[in-house]
Amino acid sequence: MTTPSSGAARAYSRKNGEKFLHELIEMLRIPSLSGDPAHAGDVRRMADWLAAHVAGLGVDRVEVMETAGHPVVYAEWLGAGPARPTVLVYGHYDVVPAALEDGWDSDPFEPVVRDGKIYARGATDDKGQLFVHVKALESYLKTAGAAPVNIKLLLEGEEEVSSPNLTPFIKAHLEMLRADVAVVSDSSMRTIDEPAIMHSLRGMTYIEVEVRGPREDLHSGLWGGAVHNPALALAQILARLFNADNTIAVPGFYDDVAPLTAAEREMIAKTDLSEAQYKQSTGVPAVWGDAAYNIRERIAARPTLDVNGLWSGWSGPGPKTIVPAKAGAKISCRLVGNQDPHRIYELLKAHIESLAPPTVTVEVRLITTGMPALFTFDSPAMQAAARAYAAGWGAEPVFTRGGGSIPVVADIASLLGIPVVLMGFGLDDDGLHSPNERYSLEMFQRGIETAIVYLEELAQLPGLTRR
């Protein structure tokens, strides 16, 4: 076996940038929307494409494995032998919905490159970022014929619907997935010069609230005035979810939140955004929220409650004079350690039901939950990642808290008993989940080189190997 050289692998990755891009474009063309049953065939096609692609790299095993929902693509290359550490790379190949009419400048599933960025749904979240690790592996296998460490790929198709079947999958395949460290690239940094490794993620409780009034839409002229308009009733309930100081009014909501220590707040302050930066990035006319915390704390270290969608009655062109039969809202809370998503659901449900007037019927439904996760950043695997950025990216990373949720991260850590290193190779303003989602080709290239170096760094940590 040739000794794997990160230098040769890095050179290969640079030489093959054009090829990698065309492969990524092929992947982005598949509308693998996991939340929409109409796209189940596309999700399957994406899994098959990935499996075929990874098979072509010369791995030991690759398989599209069934779950109760969309399949998992699993692959492994174990040629480094039992004395070397094993890395489990997690990524997801599914995406959230996108349509031209949402405000995209080009078809979200017909990728285009403009000014060094590739525009498509899934470009940064997470097809581009999972592909970084596939291409790092390829760069070793196609040069040295081997990688410095053993590698397992766990690529799922249900992250955007909160991974309902991945935890059972992991539980059913603990031996197959056994590893020394997990790597997840599904997050972002503020600018290309400020790489960041996240050591925490927020959890989630996602609910749907439906308010029902009359049995069918009513003519507002014949019946309006004596019926509690369900859209109004919903608005009245939503308005009472917050206090005047923009804190969440659900009794008990903050009870389990572990207070931020002075030391943590000092570290967070280093990556805080100014009001001007936040306004520029988002386009809001003014910053909002709980004034007791700075902006970075509000968006990454504190729990939130957001209305993700509203619907009721007539929203087409022109007037329609009805009292709608019902109104609904999607509501999600981002949670932090030590909040329990199911307890938060119970609190939300109880509060909303307590606000429901007798004039309408209110139903609260749980859509999904995810546990928050928090890791120490002085572990060897985490410090090796920091060195990989210094060499592969060209800049020292900071350790940050992530405001997002990757539901399975807490499960990978607890079920497999290993640290999870969150190497985000995206940018905060890549527009994930938004129109014109994009991924910088330079980030893509630097990510591959950082991943290549990271595998080499891990190989030099034999203490990591537990078997």
Add this chain to the structure above:
Amino acid sequence: MTTPSSGAARAYSRKNGEKFLHELIEMLRIPSLSGDPAHAGDVRRMADWLAAHVAGLGVDRVEVMETAGHPVVYAEWLGAGPARPTVLVYGHYDVVPAALEDGWDSDPFEPVVRDGKIYARGATDDKGQLFVHVKALESYLKTAGAAPVNIKLLLEGEEEVSSPNLTPFIKAHLEMLRADVAVVSDSSMRTIDEPAIMHSLRGMTYIEVEVRGPREDLHSGLWGGAVHNPALALAQILARLFNADNTIAVPGFYDDVAPLTAAEREMIAKTDLSEAQYKQSTGVPAVWGDAAYNIRERIAARPTLDVNGLWSGWSGPGPKTIVPAKAGAKISCRLVGNQDPHRIYELLKAHIESLAPPTVTVEVRLITTGMPALFTFDSPAMQAAARAYAAGWGAEPVFTRGGGSIPVVADIASLLGIPVVLMGFGLDDDGLHSPNERYSLEMFQRGIETAIVYLEELAQLPGLTRR
């Protein structure tokens, strides 16, 4: 000229019930949605169909006349001569949107007859009701070859978008439209045994409110917590449009409302609904509104504010964790004499803008307005209508206030200087503007006979004729 006989005409109408039904089905198959530009061709097709159909009855003139929007179908039969009164029949051949997935049991544009009712969008509002007058005219012309009075038909295609072009049309054709009384059948009675003639209609101010926050949908995990969620901001604004006693909180809203006199309230009390009746008709769990007024007053004689639609962010299946870029609501107020729709718009706009926080941008747009109308019910034309019901329908009518709005009624009355008789041949629970809109075939038949008798009653009021 044969002397027109209402007896022969009524017999003809009964004998031809099956033919009339098939013609109505043909008319209901045309999806003449005036509010949706995609259906402009269907609206035109409906106008052409009506003109061709009326031409076949033997009228003196029939024409599809252009406006700045959808056309007017105008027809006249003036064979009764100048000594006889002239009746102007107003109706509308356009409909509001309908789709199977809104909860229809059958295609809204493929009419079906079940249990003596015809189910289709527009069945009662207003294709079925306008057709009553067309068939009454046919019944005279096909038997006696003449009607007892002169008849003009003014059939418009924009009532459901508040008739933006009809007032200019009337102003431009005052001589052509000159008449002694106008008849409008676009309303309803509580049960078939309780015919009603409306002597008032509510006006309307219809607005759209849009709340904008970030420039595009944001990932709630990356940005949520420091952005004022536009869906929440909209809910907070809507919640403040009402006081705790369910009165409208817009300052000045009630200023111009003419108070109901004790005598009027006594008359209204005769047609009041019980809470049980209202709940049964609508399916609401409890009655709502301003407790200072009874149910009939709330739904017919008092002004209202209703949210007709809400939209924001994600409303499809599954979770989507965004902070929506914007949220919107359609809001309409039903107005009573002497409220001015434009003044109400100014008050609404000022109030909503005063509630807008600096963290979002709020825009209030006027969609449409309509004047309220109020007629005295002791006029000869109104009393003749009462006699027509007694003979043609088989029951004495009550005079009621209508909660709905027919925007052009106030204009017909003021521009042509004539009373408008609102002979509603529908039922309150025909489901107009709702799924499964329907029209009772017995109501259709009785309506035609009542209209036939009404023409005869009017012929006996030569004092009505002003020329």
